Amino acid sequence: MDQHAAIPPHARTYRYDAVDRDFLAARIAEFRDQVQRRLAGELTEDEFKPLRLMNGLYLQLHAYMLRVAIPYGVLDSRQLRQLAFIARRFDRGFGHFTTRQNIQFNWTKLEDAPDMLAALAEVDMHAIQTSGNCIRNVTTDEFAGAAADELVDPRVYAEILRQWSTLHPEFSYLPRKFKIAITGAPHDRVAAKVHDIGVIAKRNAEGAIGFEVWVGGGLGRTPVVGTLIHDFVPEAELLAYLEAVLRVYNVLGQRDNIYKARIKILVRDLGDEFRDLVEAEFAAMPRGRYRLDPEVVQAIAAHFAPPAFATLVDDPPALRRARAEDRRFAAWCATSTHPHRTPGYASVVISLKPIGGIPGDASAEQMEAVADLADRFSFGEIRVSHVQNLVLPHVRQEDLPALHAALDAHGLATPNVGLVTDIIACPGMDYCALATARSIPVAQRISERFADLDRQLDIGTLHVNISGCINACGHHHVGHIGLLGVDKRGEEVYQITLGGSATNDAAIGELIGPAFSYDAVVDAVETLVRTYVAHRTQGELFKDTYRRIGPAPFKEALYAPA
Amino acid sequence: MSGPAKARPATQPVAITANDLADGRVVWLAADGGWTRNLAAARIFAPEEAAHALAQGQAAERARRVVGAYAVEVELLAGVPRPLRFRERLRATGPSVDAIPRPALPIAV
Numbered sequence: 208m209d210q211h212a213a214i215p216p217h218a219r220t221y222r223y224d225a226v227d228r229d230f231l232a233a234r235i236a237e238f239r240d241q242v243q244r245r246l247a248g249e250l251t252e253d254e255f256k257p258l259r260l261m262n263g264l265y266l267q268l269h270a271y272m273l274r275v276a277i278p279y280g281v282l283d284s285r286q287l288r289q290l291a292f293i294a295r296r297f298d299r300g301f302g303h304f305t306t307r308q309n310i311q312f313n314w315t316k317l318e319d320a321p322d323m324l325a326a327l328a329e330v331d332m333h334a335i336q337t338s339g340n341c342i343r344n345v346t347t348d349e350f351a352g353a354a355a356d357e358l359v360d361p362r363v364y365a366e367i368l369r370q371w372s373t374l375h376p377e378f379s380y381l382p383r384k385f386k387i388a389i390t391g392a393p394h395d396r397v398a399a400k401v402h403d404i405g406v407i408a409k410r411n412a413e414g415a416i417g418f419e420v421w422v423g424g425g426l427g428r429t430p431v432v433g434t435l436i437h438d439f440v441p442e443a444e445l446l447a448y449l450e451a452v453l454r455v456y457n458v459l460g461q462r463d464n465i466y467k468a469r470i471k472i473l474v475r476d477l478g479d480e481f482r483d484l485v486e487a488e489f490a491a492m493p494r495g496r497y498r499l500d501p502e503v504v505q506a507i508a509a510h511f512a513p514p515a516f517a518t519l520v521d522d523p524p525a526l527r528r529a530r531a532e533d534r535r536f537a538a539w540c541a542t543s544t545h546p547h548r549t550p551g552y553a554s555v556v557i558s559l560k561p562i563g564g565i566p567g568d569a570s571a572e573q574m575e576a577v578a579d580l581a582d583r584f585s586f587g588e589i590r591v592s593h594v595q596n597l598v599l600p601h602v603r604q605e606d607l608p609a610l611h612a613a614l615d616a617h618g619l620a621t622p623n624v625g626l627v628t629d630i631i632a633c634p635g636m637d638y639c640a641l642a643t644a645r646s647i648p649v650a651q652r653i654s655e656r657f658a659d660l661d662r663q664l665d666i667g668t669l670h671v672n673i674s675g676c677i678n679a680c681g682h683h684h685v686g687h688i689g690l691l692g693v694d695k696r697g698e699e700v701y702q703i704t705l706g707g708s709a710t711n712d713a714a715i716g717e718l719i720g721p722a723f724s725y726d727a728v729v730d731a732v733e734t735l736v737r738t739y740v741a742h743r744t745q746g747e748l749f750k751d752t753y754r755r756i757g758p759a760p761f762k763e764a765l766y767a768p769a
Numbered sequence: 770m771s772g773p774a775k776a777r778p779a780t781q782p783v784a785i786t787a788n789d790l791a792d793g794r795v796v797w798l799a800a801d802g803g804w805t806r807n808l809a810a811a812r813i814f815a816p817e818e819a820a821h822a823l824a825q826g827q828a829a830e831r832a833r834r835v836v837g838a839y840a841v842e843v844e845l846l847a848g849v850p851r852p853l854r855f856r857e858r859l860r861a862t863g864p865s866v867d868a869i870p871r872p873a874l875p876i877a878v
């Protein structure tokens with residue numbers, strides 16, 4: 208491992224070595240040649256398409272789109288600045304952060320794609336495995352290495368899984384794409400139970416670290432909460448166990464029907480037999496070869512060693528004063544900070560959901576501002592959350608007023624994290640070639656409708672998730688209120704599901720009734736929120752009210768003749 | 770799943786659309802046989818000409834100038850073509866949202 212003098216020692220991303228860099232350089236040179244041959248007419252689209260997809264390049268409605276992997280959502284300031292550079296130089300000055308903790312550039316030109324990849328490689332980034340039937344970017348908790356409730360740092364295991372899965376010859380042509388999420392805290396902030404594999408860290412009675420393994424969750428056409436197939440895989444056995452799962456899937460997954468090819472269908476069809484097959488595979492594996500050597504874990508963990516935290520106290524007087532003097536700042540502290548494990552620090556969520564804005568979009572200037580603020584306040588570290596916000600993981604609480612002011616100057620201090628306007632929305636028909644309806648303008652209109660902060664705070668935590676087609680990139684099934692845009696005779700209508708949850712009590716939302724038109728859907732959401740507010744008990748979340756009182760009051764409010 | 774209109778015989782006038790190979794932008798087959806970004810400048814074919822028109826688009830695909838040619842049914846409003854399906858209207862006009870996120874509105878507290 209070289210020392211990468213150019214990378215500030217504080218930036219806790221996994222640092223590539225010379226072998227990684229040579230590999231990326233060769234891969235880009237190969238793709239540059241393929242692009243030239245395509246532009247010169249030597250390759251047909253049928254020949255070229257799989258090649259471009261392997262490099263993260265999609266053809267969308269209005270342009271090519273480059274999807275860049277952000278391994279487990281972790282960035283350093285140098286990388287974020289480079290993303291800003293790419294946005295400005297090759298796109299229209301924006302990037303779109305996705306629910307897979309990746310970033311997409313929506314206006315890519317084919318001839319620019321190799322240069323974009325070269326610019327990414329300069330900061331140890333790439334677009335490999337962002338498409339195709341392989342193991343995609345492993346996602347993890349945006350508060351990794353910081354959260355007060357964390358048992359283990361999930362970045363370490365996510366990086367191990369990344370190294371294991373990247374270009375794994377056995378798993379490059381799975382029956383279908385494969386998504387893994389891992390959390391190091393008992394509180395599931397990664398939607399583990401709706402992933403192909405969800406891994407949740409825990410300690411056993413002896414204090415040893417191990418993992419719950421959930422399999423066969425997923426959204427899309429067949430939404431399903433995963434099945435717990437092992438409630439304590441010891442740390443050393445994690446790779447072997449996951450490989451056993453992948454092997455069973457690779458052999459038995461239905462390759463001949465795209466709608467039945469995900470592991471969730473196999474798990475559903477086999478029931479308990481799936482677990483038995485995995486256990487048999489696991490038992491037969493040469494476990495010594497897969498055993499996670501503590502030294503290897505240590506070496507990877509060293510990449511994510513904690514920064515040099517100062518000795519501070521929680522809730523310093525300066526912070527208390529600032530909160531008392533500025534209500535908007537106080538609201539921001541309440542919604543946008545998350546408890547840190549180190550006294551005197553907090554993790555800060557930067558909302559990419561300005562009122563009326565495009566969820567998950569950041570301009571090049573905003574990315575640069577966040578990179579600068581990360582250097583100033585958070586040891587150069589930035590995270591991308593699966594709800595399409597950014598996070599500065601390690602901020603001194605005494606710095607919160609200054610950070611808030613600086614964010615505010617860039618339109619990045621909307622105090623709405625977790626509230627009704629912190630909407631997850633996929634690109635939908637404004638960009639996506641697969642879409643059946645738009646997502647973004649629906650999110651914008653809902654956001655504008657609920658702009659009043661007092662009202663938002665009164666409503667409290669409420670997750671509205673919107674997808675532009677059944678593929679469910681906007682996680683609509685697990686929104687407290689989920690909206691799915693569908694095509695009805697060439698026009699957009701929106702189905703509404705209620706009661707979904709993406710966390711420990713994961714649940715798939717239930718369809719409430721006939722769909723609403725584009726014009727009517729915001730009023731429908733308003734009606735649902737009013738119904739919730741009228742029926743909730745003290746402190747009860749929307750999903751819990753829904754579970755308690757059932758769909759009838761919501762249905763009646765939505766569909767009863769006026 | 771949405772995507773290009775299903776291949777069924779056209780019953781309405783059609784325009785031929787595709788994406789430009791080099792930059793991926795939406796293009797329409799023009800009267801001069803070239804490709805235009807402007808639907809208003811597209812050649813409109815009668816329904817019975819649709820198959821022949823699509824063949825022209827596909828020839829351009831084989832010539833590696835465009836990607837994914839297909840026919841889009843349109844209606845003519847005062848002579849101006851308007852796709853029947855919302856998806857194609859959006860392709861013709863570009864995203865319906867501002868490319869530039871609006872600055873955060875001041876929030877009443």
Ligand code: SF4
Pocket residue numbers: 633634635636639640641642643674675676677678679680681
């Ligand atoms: S949910 Fe559908 S419309 Fe939205 S990004 Fe995914 S594929 Fe595209």
